[in-house]
Amino acid sequence: MSWWSRSISGCGLVGIIHRKKKLIEGEKVICAICNMEERGNGLGAGFAAYGIYPDYRDFYAFHIMYDNETAIGRAEEILMNTMQVEHSEQIPTRRVLSLGATPIFRRYFVKPLAQGRPHDMVDLNDDDYVVKVVMAINAEVDGAYVVSSGKDMGVFKGVGQPDEIADFFRIDEYKAHIWSAHTRFPTNTPGWWGGAHPFALLDWSIVHNGEISSYGINKRYLEMFGYKCTLLTDTEVVAYLCDLLIRRHGLSLDVAASVLAPPFWKDIDRMEEEKREFYTRLRMIYGSAALNGPFAIVLAYERGIMGLNDRIKLRPLVAGYKGDIHVLASENAAIHEVIPDPDEVWMPKAGEPTIVELEDGGN
Amino acid sequence: MVEIDAKGIHYRVLNDRIRELVDRGEDHIVLRNVNGQRYIGDGITREVKIDIYGVAGGDLGAFMNGPRITVYGNAQDGAGNTMNGGKIVVHGMAGDVCGYGMRGGKLYILRDCGYRVGIHMKGYKHLIPTIVIGGTAGEFLCEYMAGGRVIVLGMFGRTPGVLTGDYLATGMHGGSIFLRGRVDRHFMGKEVGEVPLTEEDRRFLRETIKDFAREFELNAEEILDAEFTKLIPVTHRPYGSLYTMDSPIIRS
Numbered sequence: 136m137s138w139w140s141r142s143i144s145g146c147g148l149v150g151i152i153h154r155k156k157k158l159i160e161g162e163k164v165i166c167a168i169c170n171m172e173e174r175g176n177g178l179g180a181g182f183a184a185y186g187i188y189p190d191y192r193d194f195y196a197f198h199i200m201y202d203n204e205t206a207i208g209r210a211e212e213i214l215m216n217t218m219q220v221e222h223s224e225q226i227p228t229r230r231v232l233s234l235g236a237t238p239i240f241r242r243y244f245v246k247p248l249a250q251g252r253p254h255d256m257v258d259l260n261d262d263d264y265v266v267k268v269v270m271a272i273n274a275e276v277d278g279a280y281v282v283s284s285g286k287d288m289g290v291f292k293g294v295g296q297p298d299e300i301a302d303f304f305r306i307d308e309y310k311a312h313i314w315s316a317h318t319r320f321p322t323n324t325p326g327w328w329g330g331a332h333p334f335a336l337l338d339w340s341i342v343h344n345g346e347i348s349s350y351g352i353n354k355r356y357l358e359m360f361g362y363k364c365t366l367l368t369d370t371e372v373v374a375y376l377c378d379l380l381i382r383r384h385g386l387s388l389d390v391a392a393s394v395l396a397p398p399f400w401k402d403i404d405r406m407e408e409e410k411r412e413f414y415t416r417l418r419m420i421y422g423s424a425a426l427n428g429p430f431a432i433v434l435a436y437e438r439g440i441m442g443l444n445d446r447i448k449l450r451p452l453v454a455g456y457k458g459d460i461h462v463l464a465s466e467n468a469a470i471h472e473v474i475p476d477p478d479e480v481w482m483p484k485a486g487e488p489t490i491v492e493l494e495d496g497g498n
Numbered sequence: 499m500v501e502i503d504a505k506g507i508h509y510r511v512l513n514d515r516i517r518e519l520v521d522r523g524e525d526h527i528v529l530r531n532v533n534g535q536r537y538i539g540d541g542i543t544r545e546v547k548i549d550i551y552g553v554a555g556g557d558l559g560a561f562m563n564g565p566r567i568t569v570y571g572n573a574q575d576g577a578g579n580t581m582n583g584g585k586i587v588v589h590g591m592a593g594d595v596c597g598y599g600m601r602g603g604k605l606y607i608l609r610d611c612g613y614r615v616g617i618h619m620k621g622y623k624h625l626i627p628t629i630v631i632g633g634t635a636g637e638f639l640c641e642y643m644a645g646g647r648v649i650v651l652g653m654f655g656r657t658p659g660v661l662t663g664d665y666l667a668t669g670m671h672g673g674s675i676f677l678r679g680r681v682d683r684h685f686m687g688k689e690v691g692e693v694p695l696t697e698e699d700r701r702f703l704r705e706t707i708k709d710f711a712r713e714f715e716l717n718a719e720e721i722l723d724a725e726f727t728k729l730i731p732v733t734h735r736p737y738g739s740l741y742t743m744d745s746p747i748i749r750s
Contacts, residue, residue, distance in 0.1 A: 448613045482593065
């Protein structure tokens, strides 16, 4: 670690998308997140990449982190009993001396079993089935953590500076049409490998700067829907909330953003009747899904990225684009690392999502 | 004049270099390829010209007293933080909390600025800090402002015609804000009120806008050709009785 990297700061985050689904080299996202080195303190960094497993695009890619060999055996037993495993392998890593001892990382390309499913999971759709398996491994196997579980995507994360984690996971060897990245400065929760960002479930992945003060309320709310928060970090609830609101409840991203960062009552009072009614109901139905506390997040998913701030913008977020490449980041300079001569750069308004999706829905 | 290529240079190294040059008596420093390096010009207490090409990082010109910094690009959060004297001219946009606790000098931003700009600004006798924002200011502009002057033009940003966001001047108890146009009362703190401009105000506006226009090669007359609104605090100590027996909080 360099001698100057200990100054006090907040987390840093980046999201990048090529709207025409062209692949962007890992080097770009590494440069962007490393530009904001000062925002982290070496206790967590990570990357999410979309479009990296075209050969297995119809399979759910499970990235699993293990503390020990026993955990591998137990987690693989769950996978074998629930999934058709098409292929599995060690996630390629480089030795990075400064990181010290590292967990074991394996990936599995899987599909829910067509026949012979556990009796309580027979009627589930594929995504619900996968969520259930992820929760089972996280909750039941000591020392095994599902880092990501989406199709044609993966999360790579750990404890270290972003350049060290990038080096360890050989991020420079991947190309993706959507990237996100994070450098962490943990404040309230432990800096451990499973607590690094992004947090992911299915193809939803979240990087976050801030503190979710409503973690307890959100966690209990999510438990009612079968989500188990096991990763000791507030950001975990955001990933599960996105899955619940957008995939399971079918809310649009805009509306989901208004659940996570709901408009203030004083602003709802001033809306026209129809809108007022809508947002009043939304706040009443989803009160326990609202995020309280300062945050800037970037959500990445199969079709796009979304940036969102808390309602009074207590954490920074800047957006920019050059042609088809759009970037969201904690700092303006990080955007310039990806697109040195942006067409436009701006600061999104608090509580209003910035959504950039693939053209034609990615088809 | 000395040029430094800042590409890939860590801010500590870059700022050590700038400081050395300033100590040696250099009076014009040009920084090329700056991209996010923090703390440029901080705490420098003599007149020196610093030109920055690229994106100036956080806390540009903090605590400075004398330099004249020109940014040919955008500035990040906290430009002019607690600055005492000198001038910062940004030929682009600037981030959140710029001019925080500013005590003197000038900060000109051509385009938009982020949230909480001018928060806790103060003035003392001849020290009157001035911020001019050519575009739209984010929410909480001049929150808890205690002195100095802020002008918002709403002309050169992404949303022409929009001056500020919500919570304008919440808790303001000193200084004045000049808006080129009007902001709905709903978006202001209850501590401020609109008052007519005095002759002295008009003189100040004319001088400052002319200077602003000169910096960015704009037409001052065009900028001045509009109705300006002046906001000042209606109470000197808005929270003076917050924790006394008269306070609505205590009484309830």
